[in-house]
Amino acid sequence: MAEQEEDFSALPLPDRFAHKNWKVRKEAYEAAAKEFDSAQSEADPVVRQFILDPGLWKAAVADSNVAAQQEALGSLISFLNIAGPQGCTRTRNLTIVPIVEKGLAATRPVAKQKALEALLLYIELDKADPVIEELLPLLAHKQPKIIAATLAALREIYHAYGCKTVEPKPTLKALPKIYGHADKNVRAEGQNLTVELYRWLREAMKPLFWNDLKPVQQTDLEKLFEKVKDEPAPKQERLLRSQQAIKEAAPVAEAEEDDDGVIAYDDEAEIDLEPEYVAVDVLAKMPKDLFERLASSKWKDRKEALDDLHTAINHPKIADGQYSDLLAALAKCMKDANIAVVTVAAGCIEIIANGLKKSFAKYRGTVMGPMMERLKEKKQSVTDAIGAALDAVFAATNGYGDCLEEMLEFLKHKNPQVKLESTRFLIRTLCTTRDPPAPPELKLMVDGATKLLTESAAPQREAGAEVLGTLWKIMGDRVMNPHLEPLDEIRKTKIKEYQEKAEVKAKYKPKPAAPPPKAAPPAQKRVAGGKKPAAAAKKASAPVRAPSPFDDDPPPLAARPSTRPAQPKLAKPGTGLRPPGGLRKPQAVPGPYSQAAQASPVRRLVSPTEDAAPIPQPKLSSLGPGRGLAGRPLGKPAPQRAESPPPDSPPYRGSGLSHLSSAERAELDELRVEVERLRRENEHIRQEKGKISSQIHELTNQNAQLIEDHTRDVLSIKAKETQLVRARSDEEEARQQVAHQQREIDRLKRELSRQVRASSPAPMDVIEHIYNDEGRNNNSNSNNNNNGGFTSSYTQQSQSRTARSSRSYVTSPTDSIVGGGGGGGDRGNNNGYGPPSYAPPAHQASSPRRGLQGPDGEISRAITTGSVGVGSAQGGAQSGQVGGGPESWKRAAEVTQNLKARIEMMKAKQGLSRPH
Structure with a gap:
């Protein structure tokens, strides 16, 4: 037997993966996991072997033996961690379906956890779309437990990566079929997945699938939504490898890290949940006699014309065209004496604004003013219709830059009703916009809302406080505190209440300050020991100085003073040539403490920031002997720096740390290593916390389900007991009636006999x-x-x-x-x-x-x-x-x-x- 085991271990891993004995396969999976964990990169021969032959993993993760299959899943996780994106892309189309059918549907919790981790790794290494494409067809599987396991996996995927990373549209479109399934476990998992998607998308997800559900299903989901509606916005707990690279390169580029280390994306505009519609040319479908009917003196004719227009343009997406005349006619309808005409006209404007999207911005000035003027109507149905149309118009514009002045003018309107409804319109725009107002726009809004706080009517004061509270929620304390400082404490308390209750989508982020211009390097000073710190100004920022006759390469013409005549080119030192006009006398280069330096004409042309910098010494070492004074410099040579860092040391080149000693640099390196270790520990703790949070969420859902089932059973028992008591009461009453009737019959018989x-x-x-x-x-x-x-x-x-x-x-x-x-x-x-x-x-x-x-x-x-x-x-x-x-x-x-x-x-x- 021992020889047989040695023979098995001597076989190559691919042969052991395909062995008919499950124990041999199990040992092969364990050995492969150890090999993958000890490999250095994906170029390792063992790893490369499995990358080139991905079919080995298809049979491994679908192993018929549950113990061996569990080890195969662990080996696959180790392989994916070392193989990287290449191993992911070559194996996922072969392994995802077996992972779900054999792993997620397994009876062992450890196998389920490993199967889920493998799916999450496939997403982390590349992207989520291919994995979702493999999972969605499994929702039509003939076995209900496979469907339930797939839904549970989708819920965990969205919980870990969020709807910004994982596209939610395909999953939302598949939900109605799940709610029509006969198995209750499938429907329960479908509800859990829907609640998880609602945590990320809120009401924006309903247009994709809500109308396909039955009313009772909608009611049940609304009850589940109420439980998570007050929860804070979820945050992505797990990052893709590409996101991790971006975070390491620029951690504050697009995401902000909170205290728990979880990445929170503020920009929700990237989650596109709008169904894809085909643009419709509604101009061709409009009634031909529309404008003649709108000019009729009978209000019924005008309303019927608007009803026909509403039917013709009622499409989710409208093709761009020339709508100036139509919108001018609708704006004129805002002044109509009949409120039914006004209501239908506002509905038509809302449809056109929603259909044209940003193309509607050029028509905003035509309809916005008349609609806000008609807000004086006291009937709520009319103001609601106009308010919905105004919201659609604002959504189609380019933010407050187009319409803020007009909105603030109506905050000063003489009609209290117009003033109040305009303020509410401003509040709605603040809650729905994704772009915070600019500082000048903020100042105008704050001034207008502060004036409303002094109004005599309580609703207007409340509306003004709500505007300030919403702005406070968007802009933050640092920006709003100067504006709120002049207010009294009572008003601040009221504004604080609205700030806590406000639900906004925008969040103000101050732009990072521009880096200050690089200043000239400080003057070099001598340090103890006669050593000078290495500080040399860059050529781009170095001041212009006069050329020296001993310079090898004179400065360019642009760097020379224009008032000084050009110097003749002198012979280079050491060449033995003399300049014309006599013997060349080298000019003494004074040191920093030389008296000759004060009288040197060159010295006077040097920038004051270079007073402490030594002038480079001329190269006179090539002069031959016997030159006398001309062969040696008159100034004292500058001492050589003993501890200057090598020019090729990357950590300290240009970092401002060149003045540190070797001990300080070593200590700095140790601190960096310690920081890196702490970061890794923090990352591990965050992952553990995410897993625990996921378990707590799952247990909370299970507890809520058990409580609901218990409550339903108790109510059912009480109902049965009530029915039993009523039946006993009816039985007793019937017996009494029968006895009474029997006595009456006996009496009648006796009376008849007499x-x-x-x-x-x-x-x-x-x-x-x-x-x-x-x-x-x-x-x-x-x-x-x-x-x-x-x-x-x-x-x-x-x-x-x-x-x-x-x-x-x-x-x-x-x-x-x-x-x-x-x-x-x-x-x-x-x-x-x-x-x-x-x-x-x-x-x-x-x-x-x-x-x-x-x-x-x-x-x-x-x-x-x-x-x-x-x-x-x-x-x-x-x-x-x-x-x-x-x-x-x-x-x-x-x-x-x-x-x-x-x-x-x-x-x-x-x-x-x-x-x-």
């Missing part, structure tokens, strides 16, 4: 009377006796079963009566008990429901007969006579019908239903 018993006397006498009456009419004693016996026995049977059949009688009186009547007729026909003229229908005689079959049918007929008899008896008693024969049966039938109707009425009144 009424039926009270209205139904014993049928014996009536039946006997009827039968006796019939017997007397027929003169049949035998039949009378038989009838009497039958009636008596029948009545006994009826009385014996009355109690048992009372409930049937009560609940179904109609059937019993009808059936009884029929039965009685049938008995009368067969046995002589009823009138022979009555016969029941066939269907009644054969129906078992009518009670005509069996003994029960006999009882029903008996009861019915008794009832009829009772009715007949009562009718006879009321009339005072008893009829016989058919008349008695007629009266009985009428009573029966009356009784049936009465029973039906009682049933209807009590709500009883007829049983089936």
